[in-house]
Amino acid sequence: MVEVNSVSKLYGLKAVVDDVSVNIQKGKITSFIGPNGAGKSTLLSIISRLISADTGEVLIDGQKINETKSRDLAQKIAILKQSNQLSLRLSIRDLVAFGRFPYSQGKLTKEDHKHIEEAIRYMELEDLQNNYLDQLSGGQRQRAFIAMTLAQDTEYILLDEPLNNLDMKHSVQIMKVLRRLADELGKTVLIVIHDINFASVYSDYIVALKDGKIEAQGTVNEIITSLTLKQIYGMDMSIQEINNQKICVYFS
């Protein structure tokens, strides 16, 4: 379980994350939603030790992250940030192989190759695996980076806007992969996501942030209501039930 205990992060005088406490359930998909600048990405970065919190603490399976060795954490928790511009000449396979670094420290074993193959297959990148990153479309590159995160084979997978740059087909594909990771392999997935319909259809829990504070948290059914969404986004949405799934219509 990931426990976030009254974490705050200040930039100057502005609290980007303001006294946030939240527990993330194991084996489920939890989506972080909220308006731009709500502190979702910052919170995800704090949980994954990319940036340090000013106050409060984060515990992963009962261990404080700032007291755990970075290499051990890297075998437990993986994060993928939104912007992944690389100037390196790297093939997809090379990139995915980097996901095994926490285990092999650069010298790949048979076990590592197995995980790399698996991750590439999961993201349907077999045909492209020897292509270089600079020859790929934005969506393909995004999938390659997610494959690297999968190869890291961590219990917790954190993705910061994984659907950026992706068309509907690949967005659905990635959300289905995440679903399988949670349902079949029991992984815990945390995502920051802007499209609330993707959050509604594919996640188990939703945490809504606004101005650095938690505005609401709960199951999909608890959060995806006209009233709660109005509180979060400050706009009216009608919620339609289509095929037993709650779809928000926010085009006015």
Place this chain on the structure above:
Amino acid sequence: MREKSKLLFLLCLAVAVVAGYMFIELGPNWDYALPRRAEKIAVMVLTGTVIAVATVLFQTVTNNRILTPSIIGLDSLYMLVQTALVFFLGSTSLTVMNKQLNFGLSLVFMVAFALVLYKTLFRREVQNIYFLLLLGLIFGTFFGSLTSFMQVMIDPNEFQIIQDRMFASFNNVQTEVLVASSIVAAAIFLYLIKFINYLDVLSLGKETAINLGVDYDYTVKRLLVIVAVLISVATALVGPITFLGLLVVNVAYEMFRTFKHSILLPASALVSVIALAGGQILVEHVFSFSTQLSVIINFVGGVYFIYLLVKENRA
């Protein structure tokens, strides 16, 4: 495997150029010339390797392929130390003073500066490698201004002695510090082995490196100190020569098109040795000492970069 054979080719070429430097027009007094040439070529091999490795490390840490360590003002600091010695102690200090002591002094200053620079950055709220570069750039300019200020104040005769130190040259290398700097460089390379596995990951950027379990602050701080020591070794031996690194490292990148430091580091070092020894052969035998090696390298480097630009434009 293609990488291995290319590396082997570079190695052969390097050996050939080094042998060429040793034996071309050796003349009848070989028992006099050979040891002197050997000493010079040792300096070139050491300087070339050290500069190439320092540049690769620096570019990996900054994730930028057009930077050289000179941007954080390390060579300017070296010039400042040399000038200050003459300014306060007189020109005899440079010639009379124990060369090892001078070398040690420059080394201490440059490493201390790298550490202070990093500490300043570390205390800041937003840790950003570009902030470090900017800070270094400003310090470099500041050191440069202080240096010129002192240079215009001192006796013109004394200035000439400093001037010798201002330009990289292999015609009057500081062979007295060869042993000391070889030991320092060897020790630093041994220390670097500890970090060699992290380099590939670091080139993916800070966030990915942390995600993959690299202790980023710890590693980058030590790599910067390694760079500072390597640059001081090269500068103490032949003078400010960091421009060479930019050229040779990019040639190595172009030749190998890889991210693997296990290939890049030796490749850059070999290209660097070839450039230095080959260039010095030209200086001594074609131009008969009428020009400096740094001029030739700058010229060839400039032409090469224009070629790269034109090629990239077309692609």
